[in-house]
Amino acid sequence: MDAITINGLSKQYNKKYAIENVSLQVAEGEIFGFIGPNGAGKSTTIKVLLNFIKPDAGQAAIFGRDCQQAAKEIKTFTGYVSSDVRFYSKMTTAELLAFTADFHQVKQPKKEIQNLMELFQIDPNKSIAELSLGNKKKVGLASALIAQPRMLILDEPTNGLDPLIQKRLFEELLRRNKQGMTIFLSSHDLHEIQTYAHRTAFIREGQIITVKELSEEENFGKVVTLTNEGSLSLAGLENVQVLAQESHSLRFFYQGDMNQLAHFLTNPAIKEFTIEHPTLEQQFMLIYEGGSQK
DSSP: OEEEEEEEEEEEETTEEEEEEEEEEEETTOEEEEEOOTTSSHHHHHHHHTTSSOOSEEEEEETTEETTTTHHHHTTSEEEEOSSOOOOTTSBHHHHHHHHHHHTTOSSHHHHHHHHHHHHTOOTTSBGGGOOHHHHHHHHHHHHHHTOOSEEEEESTTTTOOHHHHHHHHHHHHHHHHTTOEEEEEOSOHHHHHHHOSEEEEEETTEEEEEEETTOGGGGOEEEEEEESSOOOOTTOSSEEEEEEETTEEEEEEOSOHHHHHHHTTOTTEEEEEEEOOOHHHHHHHHHTOOEEO
């Protein structure tokens, strides 16, 4: 069973599409990345999944349950941390986590609360009103994890966190993923996605552009950098995207036949070259900015 199934999802605000005909499948047990620039439709998609807003068209389901018709049931096994967390300001962090644990009927809640407080270095006696953005985010993460949800949806989870807590968070997410938790990770941090996600979807202007298998680098193509003397033509290569070019240097993204590339690199005008797998950041820039096509 897919953990998330989205088919033809659309939502408009003031006659302008926030998301348009979005279709996506996330397998159970995946860490799935969701990336795109501000305003691309990431948060709108998440809000539809959680039934915070209604779509204008299309369907969405979590573990086979329709996100509108079964919203109450979905919330019993789905954790969520928004990019901007908000809580009851007069509660202390300990009171909030105890309230959350009681709501979800967590077994041995004191032990779970203590473990999460130590993991995220949360002060139990501070009120929510006293907390910084980063400390509120830590409480939000602990609140989402305490119920051990089957599905965890994270929207910019490391915003405001220091490097130590970021490291601890992803160690904990990896541990829980190995135990079967599905994680939907929307983030601007491309290094996070490349390091921890199994697959990622790129969304731009409300539409899914592509979905990448991060474990299969060969499917990404290659970044070729070379220095040359004299004239050099790319006419013999197909599926080439020029990234940078000067009189004696050239950098391009290549997704064509490797035999063609090998033959091209025998050109005597080429003095040296490197071939690399593109990073996710490079993939992002290629998709959203691109270069000239040859």
